[in-house]
Amino acid sequence: MGEMGNIALRALLENQQEDIRQNSVPSVGERKKTLLRLKQMLIDHEAALIEALVSDMRRPAFEAFSFEIALLLNEIDYVCRFLKKWTRPERSSHIKFGYIESIRKKRNPYGSVLIISPWNYPLQLALMPAISAIATGNRCVIKPSEYAPATSELLKKVISQMFSPEVLTVVTGDMQTSKLLTALPFDLIFFTGSQETGKAVAQQAANQLTPVVLELGGKNACILDETxxxxxxxxxxxxxxxxxxxxxxxxxxxxxVHESIFEKTLSEISAALLAFYGDHSIESKDYGRICHLGHFQKLLQFITQGKIRVGGAYEAEDLFIAPTVLTDIQPGSSILQDEIFGPILPVISYTNLESLLHQQVIQRDALVAYMFSKNKQHIQLVQKYMRSTTISINQVIHYGANPRVAFGGVGRSGQGSYHGKAGFQTFGYDKTDYKVYRYLQVPGKFPPYSDRNLHLVKKFRKWFL
Structure with missing residues (x-):
């Protein structure tokens, strides 16, 4: 299918924004109806979506369903369950000297939202933010990654069959299409991807004063202490x-890994990889592939920067890199600085946890920090040191599937969060109705002012203001 040009993209946005002006904010019932239609789309096209995900990433069907479709279905169920509660206005009233004030706050949608999603989870990371956006009452334009073409084209097809483009639509294309979209005056841009591209999106959006949510990842440390x-x-x-x-x-x-358990940890890692993927992981139906050649070549450079303890094999034509474990990383290596985002695990020994943290080799503002420990003091040290929005103790990955946990970064790992109520908050702003009921004229409020009245304001400021 052909890519849309700048005129067509601008017309698409203008049609959405005109629809917003002509129609009121969707009711809770209308939003739920849209979300349930999206849920039905996932159910009806489950087999085709899994086939597309497998085609793009050679991903096992189990992973494709569990970490793409099932997560989306659970999110829709959770949002629909609590949406009415989240949309209730917050009301308060306060008595001041001379008047009574009434405050009513309600979350209002931004309007037309652009969602730019990456290739690693091409279905989940396209639709998860859309669920939050729809729940808050927005219209959405989704730009999926060109590196997951089968999923992107199928998503475009099935969404166009079930939704009006004024409500939800998918635009496919390459990086140039993304640049054209981010130059348009959307009401909010939600971007998931690399830090480098995220900076470019934020700079482009700044020209329009468009608010931006960035989900950027990072070097997520995992600490395994002796306990x-x-x-x-x-x-x-x-x-x-x-x-x-x-x-x-x-x-x-x-x-x-603490030095006292370093070697047996490496032995257990090797045993786990053998149990998961067998002697020849290239033949395992449960092991995926690298998405595209550029990323494959970057990962090959990482493999050369340490001692290979497990794996190391690769096949360029198949975009296959075996599960690889590295030790003895060369000082100053890029693998210690850059997010790896591939099947290469550096394992680094440490002697003392406080010293490890003091060395600042761990990215404090990574998306998440993992720790496996029974030592409360060690856990508290890590919690105090990290700036990450989530510290996950004795578990990996699962927090990201929980709609009760806000998902997002800080600093180099991004800004803003979503999933569950956090997503409902992110895709809207507080619209406030402020009313005053006067019952007594306040003398000295208007010029000319006097020293006496200034004294009274200082003394009774909580009642005057």
């Missing part, structure tokens, strides 16, 4: 790291 070791813990870490061939923004990026 946290177990076979079960290692299996959790290995599963979370190599899920979707490591191409998960909340995957453990680097594993820091």
């Amino acid at each position: 946290g070791f177990s076979s079960e813990a290692i299996r959790e870490i290995v599963w979370g790291k190599f899920l979707n061939a490591g191409q998960t923004c909340i995957a453990p990026d680097t594993l820091f």
Whole structure:
């Protein structure tokens, strides 16, 4: 299908914004109806969507359903359950000297929202923010990644069959299409992707004074102290790291292991990988592939920056990189600075947790920090040190599937959050009705002012103002 040009894209936005001006904010019932239609779309096209996800990423069908479709279905169920409660106006009244004030606040949608989604979870990360946007009453334009063409084209097709473009539509295209879209005066832009591209989106949006939500990922440290070791813990870490061939923004990026358990941790990692994917992971139906050649080549550079303890094999034609474990990382290596986003796990030994944190080798504002420990003092040290919006203890990945937990970054990992009520808040702003009922004229309020009245204001400011 052909890409849309600037005139067509501008017309699409103008039609949405005109529809917003002509019609009132959708009622709770109308929003639920739209969300349930989206849910039915996922159910009706489940097989085709899984087939597209497998085609784009060679992802196991189990992962495609669990971490794309099931998460979306759960989110819709949760939002529909609580939406009426979230939309209730907040009311308060206060007695002041001379008047009574009445305040009524209600969450109002921004209007027309642009969602730019990445390739690693091309269905979930396109529709999850759309669920939040619809729940708040917005219209949406989704720009999915060109690196997941099968999923993007199918999503465009099925959404066009079930929704009016004034409500929800998908625009496919390359990076140039994204640039054209971000130059338009959308009411909010929601971007998920790399830090570099996120900066460009934010700069472009600044020209229009368009608010931006950025979900950028980062180097998520996973710390395993001497009290946290177990076979079960290692299996959790290995599963979370190599899920979707490591191409998960909340995957453990680097594993820091206390020196007393370093070698047995490496042994357990090797055993877990063997149990998960067998001797020849390239033949495993449960192990995915790298999405595109550019990212594949970047990952190959990382493999050379340490000692290979497990894996290291790759096949360019198949975009396959075996689950790989590195130790003895070369100082100053890019793998210690850049988000890996692939099936390569650096394992680094440490002697003392306080010293490790003091060295500042761990990104404090990563999207999430993981720790496996039974030591309360160690856990508190990490909680105090990290700026991440989430600290996950003795578990990886699962927090990101919980609609009760706000999902988002801070600093280099992004700004803004979504999922559940957090998404409802993010895609709207407080609209306030402020009313005053006068019952007594306040002397000295108007010029000319006097020293006496200034004294009274200072003394009774809580009642005057």
